Amino acid sequence: MALSGGGDSLALLAMTSDWARRRGRALLALTVDHGLNSDSRDWTRRAGDQARALGADWRGLAWTGPKPTAGLPAAARQARHALIGDAAREAGARVILFAHTREDAAEADWMRARGTPIGRLRDAAPSPAWPEGRGLMLLRPLLEERRADLRGLLHARGLDWIEDPANADAHFARPRARAALKGEEPLLPQSPALDWAPPDQPLADAGVLTLPRTAPLAAFAAAVACVAGVRTTPRGRVLERLRRRLAEPADAVATLSGARLELDGGEVRVLRQMRSRDPQAVAPVPLSSGAPQVWDGRFEIESEEQGLRVAPAFGRLARLSAADRAWLSRLPVQARSAFPVLLADDDASVLAFRRARMRGLVGPRFGLWARSVGGETPHEAELAQAVHGATPWNHLF
Incomplete structure (x- = not known):
């Protein structure tokens, strides 16, 4: 406490x-x-x-x-x-x-x-x-x-x-x-629950969320924060612009706070936006050996190897093996570039989960948010825990 x-x-x-x-x-x-x-x-x-x-x-x-x-x-x-x-x-x-x-x-x-x-x-x-x-x-x-x-x-x-x-x-x-407010009787706190249940998220471990176009605006704000790996949800005018875009019937693509929203019919796919003009996001980061490390706010990665660096696959897809490219081909196009790869001293690239323990954080984070605003308190045993090492990667396919 x-x-x-x-x-x-x-x-x-x-x-x-x-x-x-x-x-x-x-x-x-x-x-x-x-x-x-x-x-x-x-x-x-x-x-x-x-x-x-x-x-x-x-x-x-x-x-x-x-x-x-x-x-x-x-x-x-x-x-x-x-x-x-x-x-x-x-x-x-x-x-x-x-x-x-x-x-x-x-x-x-x-x-x-x-x-x-x-x-x-x-x-x-x-x-x-x-x-x-x-x-x-x-x-x-x-x-x-x-x-x-x-x-x-x-x-x-x-x-x-x-x-x-x-x-x-x-x-x-x-x-x-x-x-x-001195002297006023404080009102009983009101935390209205959203009458909305999020759909299953089969690609959440890869950093992708999919919401119905009719989902509450607060759900889109939370999805953007989770997918972009940032601390706070978007609010104010930028969120109002998204609300207007969602109300339009046409398919479209929008970017918001480091996330890409693909509006396709009745669904909205939320992915991490990787761009060359964002050098801080695409630059390799040294991976500390022997301890879990959060990369890009979206993945927890741990390896005992020395000298590894972690980076997005953005700009490095051609250096991956045929097997790694085949694995990524099952993801949405933009999600492939945002997926983490490990770089060795010889600059060889490999999907991060091939060489390290890796856990996706987007799904658990969004799940906790959805449950709390829905008025549900999860049990302690259900909460994600990786104090003594990252949870092994749960393969999608």
């Missing part, structure tokens, strides 16, 4: 440690020191003391390096989720608890209505950190609770919490939301 040391997270720690003790479960509390306050080291130490006193394991994490002068809360949130995701996966966890309350959900709604790019809080959702949070679900068991009730629990147990002065700094959107 994420533990800031504030009242909400301390109340969640107290309740979760009781639950874990009864169930015989291990509980790891993770505290991120953002380095934004002179007292942050002391706050982190106090959080660790409280976690251990309540019977949880604890680990402190630090957001180091330069901090942005603009968009600091969003950058801090992104860094926090990435650090927590990495640490949770390393510990072998599948679920991370966050202590968001009914007031947090109301404040997020207030901020979003005024243009802040922040998502709706759900009681269960995939980690927003990518690729650090792959295969992890976030649960928010306090989303229907009020802060005042949690403070009452802490007083009853004699627990003291930290008050971050940034929570009252009107330079930031959340404190302004908190001030604007």
Whole structure:
């Protein structure tokens, strides 16, 4: 669980440690020191003391390096989720608890209505950190609770919490939301489920998703993020342009956030777009030996060999063997160029799964998204896990 040391997270720690003790479960509390306050080291130490006193394991994490002068809360949130995701996966966890309350959900709604790019809080959702949070679900068991009730629990147990002065700094959107909503009864969080079930995705392991043209716009936004391997879904005007394109009856091709959408009759095929003018995407990347490595946000690859590099097949198809070209011929044309190949020191090219353990991430990521917005929480045992090595490649054919 994420533990800031504030009242909400301390109340969640107290309740979760009781639950874990009864169930015989291990509980790891993770505290991120953002380095934004002179007292942050002391706050982190106090959080660790409280976690251990309540019977949880604890680990402190630090957001180091330069901090942005603009968009600091969003950058801090992104860094926090990435650090927590990495640490949770390393510990072998599948679920991370966050202590968001009914007031947090109301404040997020207030901020979003005024243009802040922040998502709706759900009681269960995939980690927003990518690729650090792959295969992890976030649960928010306090989303229907009020802060005042949690403070009452802490007083009853004699627990003291930290008050971050940034929570009252009107330079930031959340404190302004908190001030604007002060005294109002927070509404019960609303996370409407989509009345939509995604079709089977037989090519998801190769990085290809296919949706009906009538799928919700949010499904296309999620598919684009998953197929392009990026952290966030497209939104705003670019998504509105896609909505208008989908409403037109004609077949067409659209590109969006690194993805290619092929509108063909009643179906839309979403693939990774590889272009020579995107040198960062097509350039070979050294493959670290002995540890899983996420490439292009879409595949997890692991090999014990030294000196290998991973790259898309784009511009390298002619160097592949006849057998590899025959294998790729079963994929859509654009998907062939985006499929990963390994380059050896002699510059020989081979499909990555021939020489390494490889796992496609597009399908599992999209599946978790579809289930969460459909109101379903997967069981822990169903969540993808590759902490001690990548899952062997599941051959498509």
